[in-house]
Amino acid sequence: MKEIPSPLPGTFYHKPAPDQPPFKANGDAVAPDDTIGLVEVMKTFIEVKAEVAGSFAGYVAQDSSPVQAGDTLAKVE
Amino acid sequence: MTLKIVKPGLATSIQDLGRPGYFHLGIPMGGAMDRLALRAANLLVGNDEGAACLEAAFLGPEIEFTAPATIAVTGATMPVKVDGAEHPGWTAIAVKAGQVLSFGYLKAGARIYIAVSGGIATPPALGSRSTYPIGALGGVDGRAVQAGDELPVGRSAGAPEGRSVPPELRRAVSRPAELRVLPGLYIHRITDEARARFFGEEWQVAPEADRMGVRFRGGSPLDFVPRTPPFGAGSDPSNIVDGCYSYGSIQVPSGTEPIVLHRDAVSGGGYFTIGAVISADMDQIGQLQPHTPVHFIPVSMETALAARAERRAALNRIREALG
Numbered sequence: 001m002k003e004i005p006s007p008l009p010g011t012f013y014h015k016p017a018p019d020q021p022p023f024k025a026n027g028d029a030v031a032p033d034d035t036i037g038l039v040e041v042m043k044t045f046i047e048v049k050a051e052v053a054g055s056f057a058g059y060v061a062q063d064s065s066p067v068q069a070g071d072t073l074a075k076v077e
Numbered sequence: 078m079t080l081k082i083v084k085p086g087l088a089t090s091i092q093d094l095g096r097p098g099y100f101h102l103g104i105p106m107g108g109a110m111d112r113l114a115l116r117a118a119n120l121l122v123g124n125d126e127g128a129a130c131l132e133a134a135f136l137g138p139e140i141e142f143t144a145p146a147t148i149a150v151t152g153a154t155m156p157v158k159v160d161g162a163e164h165p166g167w168t169a170i171a172v173k174a175g176q177v178l179s180f181g182y183l184k185a186g187a188r189i190y191i192a193v194s195g196g197i198a199t200p201p202a203l204g205s206r207s208t209y210p211i212g213a214l215g216g217v218d219g220r221a222v223q224a225g226d227e228l229p230v231g232r233s234a235g236a237p238e239g240r241s242v243p244p245e246l247r248r249a250v251s252r253p254a255e256l257r258v259l260p261g262l263y264i265h266r267i268t269d270e271a272r273a274r275f276f277g278e279e280w281q282v283a284p285e286a287d288r289m290g291v292r293f294r295g296g297s298p299l300d301f302v303p304r305t306p307p308f309g310a311g312s313d314p315s316n317i318v319d320g321c322y323s324y325g326s327i328q329v330p331s332g333t334e335p336i337v338l339h340r341d342a343v344s345g346g347g348y349f350t351i352g353a354v355i356s357a358d359m360d361q362i363g364q365l366q367p368h369t370p371v372h373f374i375p376v377s378m379e380t381a382l383a384a385r386a387e388r389r390a391a392l393n394r395i396r397e398a399l400g
Contacts, residue, residue: 008087008135008183009366011284041135041367042088042287066368069135069183 002052003072006061010041012048012073014063022063024056030076037073052076078144079227080131080193083177086138088287090221091197091228092190094127095340096205096214103344106324107207107215110288110340110363111188113248113392114152118192120399121149121169123236128196129206131222134188135366137180138222142172147194147236151247153186153364167247171238186250186364195233209341211289246395250361253279253370256337258327259381261352263317267332271299275351276375280335284367288341291362292334293371299332311347319347325354327373335373337362357384 006012014022014037023036030036035047037059057075061067082089092115095108109115109132116126131138137155142148150157150166157164158179164170166189172178180189199206199217208216217226264272280293301314309318315331322328322338328348329335337354339362354362355376365371376384 005182009187009368010135011367041284043285044087046087046136068366 001057002054002076003060004036004048004050004052004074004076006039006048006067006069006071006073008039008041008046009068010039010046010066012061012063012065012067013038013040013045014059022059024074026056026058028056030054030056039067048073050076078142078146078195078230080197080230081141081143082138082222082224082226082228083141084139085222085224085226086133087136088221089131089133089138090208090210091129091199091216092132092207093129093205095207096203099203100344104203104212104214105209105340105342105344107205107209107288107340109190111152111190111360113360113388113395114188115190115192116392117167117242117395118149118151118190119196120395121151121167121236121240121242122147122192122194123233124192124194124196128192128231129199130193130197131191132188133191135183137189140178140191142174142176142178144174146172146230146233147238148172148178149192150189151192151242152189154184155189156181156184165241168241169236169238183366187366188363193230194236195231198229198231211341240399242395243398246391246398248361248391250364250369253372254361254365255372255374256358256362257355257374257376257381257384258352259355259378260375261326261350263349264351266301266314266317266349267351268300268302271297271301271332275299275335276373280371280373282365282367282369282371283334286365286367288339290336290338290342291365292336294334296335299329301332315349316347317349319345321345322350323353325356325359326350327352327354339363355381355384357381357388
């Protein structure tokens with residue numbers, strides 16, 4: 001199991017936009033360059049890249065929740 | 078020599094102590110949000126205190142050095158790495174030509190200051206190298222740094238490595254943070270109960286906080302004293318006939334979310350202001366992470382002036398420690 005950490009503090013989002021599905025669902029293939037979520041800070045949305053490959057094993061941080069740098073956002077098997 | 082920006086981080090910008098003297102024309106002073114951290118970084122590398130540094134918020138950049146230099150990183154707590162090896166913050170570090178500076182995840186605070194011996198030597202605008210993107214002034218063509226930029230660095234006699242700001246002279250942000258406020262001219266616009274709630278409740282830093290202003294959420298909406306809007310004021314109860322804003326002034330549009338204006342502040346507008354965060358606590362705002370709990374504490378002018386003198390004394394202790 002690999003953990004994807006947040007690179008910076010802010011608000012974490014699972015979805016590219018409120019009316020769209022999450023970036024990843026359980027079991028989806030994950031490549032290192034894939035975006036798994038967004039962190040919003042200073043009016044900017046930063047794409048969080050997986051940086052690892054595998055199979056998506058679920059979000060750890062809730063959608064629209066505050067996160068600190070280094071918090072685990074999601075897991076990859 | 079130059080600094081090659083390999084990765085820019087997030088809105089990493091060149092800042093010094095700003096360009097005072099143009100606020101009446103709408104051009105803010107700008108400069109480092111945490112001025113003490115910038116001064117300390119420069120002192121560590123043997124620069125003038127006001128030399129231009131890089132200010133990076135939340136996420137560190139990656140920088141390659143084309144010549145040997147002394148560097149120092151102050152402000153937020155973020156692991157400092159040279160070619161992957163970790164070095165302490167608030168300490169002078171020697172780097173060799175070709176080495177790469179990078180950073181780990183932010184641990185505390187919000188903004189780091191990266192000083193290099195000689196100082197960043199981009200062209201000044203109106204007496205300062207500080208980046209003011211809205212006015213396209215200073216920095217690199219008036220903008221934040223980007224990957225591929227090569228920043229010129231001034232000459233330096235160099236500075237010894239290993240000197241460090243003593244830990245007790247580094248200011249940490251308390252949690253909840255306490256921001257002292259001098260109540261201002263327009264506080265009569267809200268009811269006594271609203272005033273008591275504003276200073277009594279806990280607020281949180283909103284994620285959209287930036288160099289212009291820091292927004293807060295989580296407290297109760299303010300109740301206004303009923304009035305007939307004066308000629309020239311908007312119809313919202315939070316509107317006034319346009320007035321001047323000061324650095325640190327706290328406006329609360331529609332009475333819902335307070336905004337503290339910071340170094341890249343707008344100079345005036347039509348919202349009432351409760352008061353202003355005292356100058357001694359402005360640096361601390363630059364180190365607030367999103368979602369940090371904050372209390373606003375009302376203080377008198379005497380307390381504000383004493384706090385300013387205390388900050389000046391703290392800076393003098395750093396100067397003496399590194400002198």
